Amino acid sequence: MKRAVVIGVLGAVLLLAGSVVISVPGPLGSWLNAQTGAPIGQPEPVLQLSDRFETVAARVLPAVVSVEAVKPPKVGPNGQSKPVEESGSGVIVKLDGRPGHFVLTNNHVIAQARPDQITLSLPDGRIYHPTLVRADPESDIAVLTVDAPTLPTAPLGNSDQAKVGRWVLAVGSPFGLSQTVTHGIISARDRGQVSLGGQIRIKEFLQTDAAINPGSSGGPLVDMHGDVIGINTAIASHNGNNSGVAFAIPINLVKRIAGQLVTTGVVQRGYLGMLLAQTFDGNDALKLGMDRLRGALVEKIYADSPAAAAGLQVRDVILQVESVPIKNDTHLINLVSNLPPGHRVRLQVWRDRTVVSLDAIVGDWSKAQVQGQ
DSSP, rough: OOOEEEEOOOOOOOOOOOOOEEEOOHHHHHHHHHHHTOOOOOOOOOOOOOHHHHHHHHHHHHGGEEEEEEEEEEEOSSSEEEEEEEEEEEEEEEEEEEEEEEEEEEHHHTOOGGGGEEEEEEETSSSSOSEEEEETTTEEEEEEOOOSSSOOOBBBBBBBGGGOOOEEEEEEOOOOOEEEEEEEEEEEEOOOOOOOOOOOOOOEEEEESSSSOOOOOTTTEEETTTEEEEEEEEEEEESSSSSSSSEEEHHHHHHHHHHHHHHSSSSSOOOOOOEOOSSHHHHHHHTTTSSSOOEEEEEETTSSSHHHHHTTOOTOOEEEEEEOOOSHHHHHHHHHTSSSSOOEEEEEEEETTTTEEEEEEEEEGEEEEESOO
16 A cells, blocks of 8 residues: 555645756846756856756665555454555665664654565665664654665755755655656745644654655655755645645754664653643734734643643743744744753743743653653
């Protein structure tokens, strides 16, 4: 069964012109060159966008693999059970300071499958089982160790530099069609207000209109330098097919989590111990006496938690952690999760139409008994 994580949303279609060859002189040509990473400063630069796409694809494709996983059986309506077959994509990389080769993919592609039940197919025909599987369900990231002397790898970029409007290519195996390349732009950043269900809790996606379909999960999103800036994860669709709204995990988040998984086998996260409102709109902010929508609204405080010890209350709006203004609930969750347990933080809180300062000691999420943030 070939699928990707699918998000049900209101229908929307983003249109993008196909590959073209453009000859542009003067300042506009310089701007276009900057968009694609081409050299600037030439008096009459010639930009061949299709050539740029071809160069980037040729650089990345050898490192993109098809991933097949056989998972534990599920019991059907008739009482019979059979193994679940899952397919997706992955990309071979090197991780800083760590020997060996690793395949980055999504946890939902390989979850519950043993290493001998996961097959990695390379473009040159080689086939491997990973020797070790490490995964983080909360971010939907998986790292597979591959024991092979020489493998092609894709370079990892800097997703913080992936601005809205930048050209990108998405590579994967949609519908089992390996080595498929699509193009588009970064449509938005820091998309956390999407419901993926299950265990996925850490969300700060890059949004793109590059065509991504079932089977593309785990494949790379690359920029015009040929660097991986994201791992394709989810699509927004009514029917499960591409509708021009897709989401990728930023590679900086992937590198941070993958590094911990490879080093210790687990991801250390901080927590405060509270439930945040998933919907907090302008009308709610006005009722609380706020002049603009910002922050995260507290719905519940768990007993014996760092939040309770800090004096946080229901209906508080957390505006700031240290010097970082809070955008929304997912921003706060991601920020606190990245803090080390035992770290003291100063919180700016909106309470009773005024700003209150509180100090909190970040707890250890792995040891927490509450299921909240």
